[in-house]
């Protein structure tokens with residue numbers, strides 16, 4: 001079969017694939033613990049459900065403008081004012097099918113083939129593939145000091161005449177690390193100085209712990225005009241636990257939003273009106289669910305960190321936010337794909353191999369599930385990996401016997 005050159009370079013989404021594998025094993029009755037997921041388990045805010053149901057009942061479910069319905073744009077405008085202290089017009093806002101689509105359309109709007117897009121590693125699995133889909137070149141930058149905090153000089157060093165954009169995701173998937181305010185200020189300054197687009201993927205920016213406050217990147221922008229090349233991406237998937245609603249957005253200059261709207265208009269049109277209504281209602285709602293999710297996640301994080309610290313050989317970087325922890329399992333196996341498969345096969349625990357995020361020897365462990373899953377999942381992993389473990393482990397009625405050393 002003849003497929004395009006670009007398509008040939010695109011790999012399957014490792015995280016979506018794992019969701020599928022876990023669902024298949026569960027359907028077979030296997031007692032799978034899914035620590036690989038990327039979605040909170042809480043329900044969507046009630047305001048969102050009522051808004052979507054009301055519209056569905058009316059039967060008036062039609063096309064929307066390609067850039068989103070006015071009610072959602074207004075909600076995004078208010079959000080931008082609250083969290084970025086920035087007043088924008090509806091022409092600065094594009095509502096999309098998830099932050100994923102907002103990012104993709106932004107990249108399509110700015111990248112020419114051969115141009116380069118820089119992002120820190122370990123990175124979210126979709127950044128390299130999205131850049132490649134534009135025919136452009138992904139440039140991941142792994143901090144040289146072995147930490148998950150990129151330094152501005154690491155990034156500056158890889159800028160070339162082909163560099164067009166930098167993507168920053170803080171707190172970050174997969175590490176949960178939140179970059180310092182100084183780093184955000186420096187990256188904004190660097191991009192303005194070198195005339196680069198800066199894409200701030202702020203999808204987790206309110207899901208942060210230990211009293212941290214969301215960082216407002218806009219405050220560091222010097223050229224606060226329509227010439228600014230800052231693009232802010234966000235959505236309702238994570239903070240409002242509305243992953244299946246598929247609503248995200250971009251806030252950027254009018255000219256860029258116009259171009260992105262043209263692209264989206266031909267690709268998919270505007271997202272479903274039902275889901276836009278639901279997202280608008282969530283953004284305009286009481287916000288109680290966001291704080292409740294945040295505290296649940298912080299508690300889950302504490303439990304997971306405690307359990308992993310008692311796991312000899314595993315090196316933990318405590319996440320500042322998100323619902324992911326990126327632990328170094330290199331002591332047990334430097335090949336993270338092999339290790340993740342081993343854990344799935346032997347003790348039915350799903351984790352995501354670090355190599356998918358650009359750093360082997362690590363596993364991404366999600367803490368968006370239940371405390372029971374977190375504690376039992378880590379217990380099973382420990383049993384499988386620690387050669388001093390007892391020979392048998394019970395999972396419910398099922399007896400597992402170690403047949404490996």
Ligand SMILES: Cc1ncc(COP(=O)(O)O)c(C=O)c1O
Pocket residue numbers: 038097098099100101124169173201203234235236237238243246247248
């Ligand atoms: C860093 C990052 N950006 C964007 C997204 C996409 O979110 P959405 O569900 O809104 O498309 C994800 C989802 O996992 C993510 O982790």
